[in-house]
Each structure stands twice: as structure tokens, then as C-alpha cells.
Amino acid sequence: MAPRPEICIIGRGRLGGALALALRRAGFQTRAFGRPKNDREAARAAAALAQAGVVLLCVPDGAIAETARSHAERFHAGQVVAHCSGALDLSPLAPARAAHLGSLHPLCAVPSPRASLTGASAAVCGDTKASRALRRLARAAGMKPFDLPVEDRALYHAAAVLASNGLVGLAAQAADLLCRCGLEEHSALEALLPLMRSALCGLEANRLPGALTGPIARGDSEVVRAHLDALSSPADARTLVLYRALGAPLLALSQRLGRASPDQVRDIAAALARARSRGGRGR
Template sequence: MTHAVIGFGRLARALVPALQAAGHAVRVGRRQPGPGELTAVEAATAADWVWLTVPDDQIAATAAGLPWRAGQLALHCSGATPLTALAAAPAAAGFHPLKLLAGEAGLAGAHVGIEAPPEWLPALQALAVDLGLQPLQLPTPMGASARAAYHAAANLAASGVLAVLSEAQALWTAAGLAPADALPALAPLTQGALATALARGLPGAVSGPVARGDVGVIARHRAAVDAAGLADDLLQALAQRQLALAQAAGRLSEQQVTLVQQALGKA
């Protein structure tokens, strides 16, 4: 199996060595190749599978500019882009690793969302296993709205957590504590919540004043957010979701739910 990888960003820098370590030949195609390097057309011509690891808004144009032949498979690794962007190719599939690729992080250990026609699915699932990934079969075909929801879920679970930690850091600083200490001190709480959720499920992991029905603490939290000069929209939105989890876990009585909603200004 010979693979062409078109584009050499962060994802490709993890994908190429993983493919090579699994015993596959890889040709990297670059938009502006240097001496001894291949163009996108040269790499694609020599390959069985062609990976388009370019930015999302370049996938369709890049696919349209390649000289496809029968039997080739085009793949993208985008979570948000439908496979219609690869319409120029004879066959298309999506292979989206659910992993943040920061620094030198590799692919192994992550789930990978695979969208593919039935005739290509077994080979892609086998490749995922070879790369140390856990294959996750996506609906096929996956429409634009479903793709957007899937990708929004992934983004919320990744950078969405960073937004929450940023808000926590601002409140930490408003309490008179050193900003540099915020992340090292708070991140273990995030990690602990995730570990508990994996063991017990989301409702079983929820804790804090909302889950206890402690309306006095909730009121003080809202006052602290106001005193820090922050909008309390994020705090309220998160508290409402925590309340739903606490209800799902049977943690609160109807009266407690009403009191929490009143404390949040929602009743």
C-alpha cells in the first residue's frame, strides 16, 4: 500500500510516521516543494490512497486539482467537512482522529471517526488498529448538519474545557492568588472530574454546590463573578447543565431543584 499525504501540517506530521511505522510507503506532496520533494500531483499519482491533510476550506479545491484514476481512495481527516468535498475522487472516506495534536503527540490511543462506503470500511478499520487507534464507525453518508454536530461535540470537549479553565483562572486571580498558580492547582480538579466521569458516567460524577442544592454558595459564586467584573452567563449556563446531571442522578428533590433554579435566576 502506497499513501500520498497532501499537505504537511500538524496532523500530517503525526500521520506520516505512524503510517511508516505500520509498514506503509508514504509520499508527501507539498504545495511548494523543495529540492527532492514532490508536488501534490506527483505524490497522488504514485499512491493508492491519497490523504488530503490541508485546511478544511482547501479540501474541495485540492481534490479537484488532482489527476485521479480508478481504484484510488481519497481521504480527509476533517471532523467538520462532509465527504462531498472529495467528490472529484473515484472513492472517498473520512478518517478523523479524536485527539489534540500538540507538540510531538502521536496518534496512538485515540478514537478515530471513520466514514466510508462499505467496501472500504474494513480496510480503514484495520488501518486504524495498525496505527494504535480505536475505530469509531460514523454514519455513512454523514450529512453536513450531522458533521457539524459531531465536530462541535469534539471541539466542546477539547477547547471548550480551556474556556472554562480561563474563566476559572480569572476568578482565581480576582481572589488575590497568583495567576501562574491557577492552572497547576486547578487542572487536577479537571482531570479528577474526567476520571470519575469515565468510571461512573457524567451524572455520577457531578459534584459541587449545584449537585448538593447549596443555594447559599451558588449565590456567593454569582456575587464573586460580578465583583470580578465578569459576565455570569458562562457560570449560569454551566450550572444549568450541572443541575440536569444532578437530576438525572437523582441527587435533588423537586424542591431543591426549584430553589437552585431560583438562585440562578431561572425560576
Template sequence: MKVGFVGAGAAGGALARALAAAGVPVVAVTGKGPERAHTLAAAIPECAAVPTAQDVADRADLVVLAVPDRAIAEVCASVRWRADAAVVHCSGAHSLDVLEPARAAGALVGGCHPLQTLTGAPEDAARLAGSVFGIEAEEPLRGMLADLVERIGGRPVFLSARDKALYHASAVLISNYTVTLAATAAGLWEAFGVDRRDGLRALLPLLQGTVANLEQHGVPNALTGPIARGDAGTLERHLNVLADYRPDLLPLYRELGRHTVPLARERDPGGAADRMADALLALLDGCGEGGE
């Protein structure tokens, strides 16, 4: 099956390189402008950089629309699809309605979303091996996509249209918001004279240890820290210092804490966190000793 890409950015580039490395013929690529498409085509044997999405559709059996989510419907509508074509987008949040023009022309339509964070770096393609791919498609496309995913070392997970937004929200929580938390945590170091970049460098081994604990022990057992220990005094000190130094962060700290208390109880029923749960929650709600 010949594969073509509309979109040569982070996702399109990684997928095209990974498929080509797995021996799948990637025959054509286009972008909004020519530069990235040319760079990508040059890295893949027998792959042509072509001017338009129509040119990709004319050369490939499976067309991957690896364009920004907001452009998928417009790009799909701009092409005259063959009835024997298959068209797939890479969005985690969108369902297949954005591919309606292709479906109306008789093409098979689907979604194939790499559950990975891709930035356009060369190591992205290798990172896809071991990643989950959220697939939304009917047979026979579903099986074809699962096969391609497995060829690049990925793990297919089948989703319905109804699942998509929640599935993608979970990806945003674990990936994007970890970056937000990292920036927030590292920014606190500025209060004691360490800039955010060095603060992040200092915190990264801790984050890596946390990820390793999650891999090894899962949830809730990966949880450590004052809430897991039922240490209300330390929690109170955090709330007090944040109230003085960064009151804007208190709602975030409190909310994450509220979600952490039940985990700590689950981790050690009858243990310190379980026994202290009411006091911890009262502090987090601003009702305990030292609360605002």
C-alpha cells in the same frame, strides 16, 4: 497499500508517523511549503518529500488530505486523480462533497477524522492509539480505513454525512471549550493576585481528577460540587461575587448551571439536588434570593 500525505502539520504528521510505525508504507508527503514536509519525510523510512499534491497522488494508492478544512476542496480540485486511487480528508465537520473532483474521476473518497487534539508535538502519534476515528466512506474504502485505524491502535466509528456536524460539535464542546473553561477559571485567580498561568497550574489536578472520575464513574456519577449537593447558598455566593467581579461571566455560569441541575437530579433522585432543583434553577435564572 502505499499511503501519501498532502499536509505535514499536526494531523498529517501524527497520522503519517503512526502509520509508518505500524508498518504501513508511507511513501510521499507534501505541504504548502517544503519545511514541515521535509522534516516529516526525514522521520519516516522510504518516505519522500515531494513538491506538489500531484506528486503524492502519482506515488500513493491512498492519499490523505491533511490540510486545513478550508483548503481541502481546492487541493482536491488541483489533482488529476487516477480511477484506482483512494482519497481521504481528515476533517471532522466536512462531509465528502469537498472531494467531488476525485469521486468524479472514479476514485474512492472518504473521511477519516482522528477524534484527538493534536498540536504537532512528537507525542501526538502515540496519542492516536486508543483514540476514536470518525470514518465516513462506502465499502470497500470503509473497511480499508477501519483496518488502518485498528493497525495504529485506534477505534473506528462509522458516521454518515448527516452525523458529521453534530459529531464535530461534540468534539468542540469536550475539547476546545474545556480549554476555554480552563482559561476562564484560571483567569479568576487574578482577582486574588495569582496570575492565570499559576492559577491553571493550581486547577489542573482538579481537572485531572474530574477526567478520572468521568472515566471511572461516567455521567452523571462523576458530578460533585454545590449543585450536586443541592447547596443553594454556595451557588448564590458564586452568583453574587461574579456579579461584582466578572458580570460578563454570569451568563456562562448560569447556563452551565442550568445544564448541571438535571444531571444532579439524575445522579441522586430524591436527594438534595432533586429536592432543591426549583430553588437552584430560580437562582440560576436570576429569580431566586440574591438574584439580580
């Protein structure tokens, strides 16, 4: 087995802290540094960078290039330097070109520096040596690495945003509708969270399209029309757009599922296409 490289993490925020914790638990000598407060801290960080076999830049996307520039003279041949952005290619690491360059992006939300990364997937890209080293670190941290072509990073990150930030946006829109039913926002979210968790559990257990439930899954066009009617006022224009946009992938899943008849699917598609705000009946 290859010797374990020393790890230096630049950035002590949520992701930097979580990676440092996971790698230390896995037996890697890992040092993490934030912004130096004095010359002594700067010297310690410089020494750790020079000694490290792998350097992970866990800083905001907009700070990666500047961080790489500020440490450029300390990066050296044989070393692996990687950022942890999901959206960026490797060009911000150009100042570290003496090293092997790569990227390691945990595909999960990291709510705190002590969050567990176990079970999460991790997107890896870079040259041969960087990718090999980063896959090893990902597995040691309990993650499941997969190779991501650098040219597909924007598409990959769009998928990640839809599945995470998009879920939060959906919760906000649904909570807003429940608030109009008389609930406070806190109570609305408390009511929705078990529903959302159960939907995710169903997705994990039954996959696609088996996890789909509800009126579009069973071809209930009358219920869909009632929803469209309820969202037809000008105040609901944004929610109506969202409901209609989500209708397309839900209809595609319903067709794969096969519970709704072709006529029912066409009826729902027509209702979604006709729906308009400003009091339209969606019929």
C-alpha cells in the same frame, strides 16, 4: 489478510505527521508531503499520489477543495481519497470523484507531529470501500473507529469543540477569576490543571452522572447563591452567563445522580433563573 495499501499523506503539519508516524510504525509504506519547494519535490509527490492506494488530505479545512482540485488528474479508480476534517462533508473532495471518497477524523487534540494517536476514537465516513479502508488504517494507528453519517458531521464537530476548545475556554474563565484573587495567570493555570485532570479521571472512572461532584450534585443552594452573588457585577456578566448556562446540564446530571432532593434541585434552578448582573443578589 488483504495487502497493505501504500499511503500518501498531503500535509506535514501536526496531524499529517502524527498519522504518518503511526502508520509507519504499523508497517504501512507511508509518504508524507508538504507544499513542494521545487519541481523535483512536486514530481515526487505526483508519483506517490499516483501509486498510493489511500491518499489522506491533512490540510486546513479551507484548503481541502483546492488541494483536491490541484491533484485531480492523479486520482484514479480503485484509490481511496479522504480528508481529515471533522466539520466538513465530502463535497470538497468532488474533484477526486474518480476515486472512492471518505473522511477520517481522529477525535483528539494533536499537539505535535510526534503525538500518539493511540486510544483516540476516530470518526469515519465514506462509501463502502473508503470506509472499510479508513477503519483499517484507524485501527492500525491505535485508534477506535466509528461510523459517522455524513449528515451528522456538524453536530459531531460541535460536540468535539465543546469537549476540547470548550474546556480551554472554561480554563481561561476560571483562571481569570483566580487572577482576581491575586494569582498571576501562569500560577492560576498551574493551580487549576490538577483539578481539571482529577475531574477528567473521575469522568473516566465513574462516567455520567457518577462523576459529578460539587454543590449542584449535593443540592447545596446556598453555595450556588454565593457563587451567583460573587459574579453579579457588570464586569462578570460574561462569566455569569457561562455559569448559568452550565447550570442546566449540571442540574440534569444531579437529578440522575439522585443525591439532591427534588426541592433542592428546584431551589437551585430558581436561583440560576433569577440571577442577573448589575449587582443583583441572585436570591
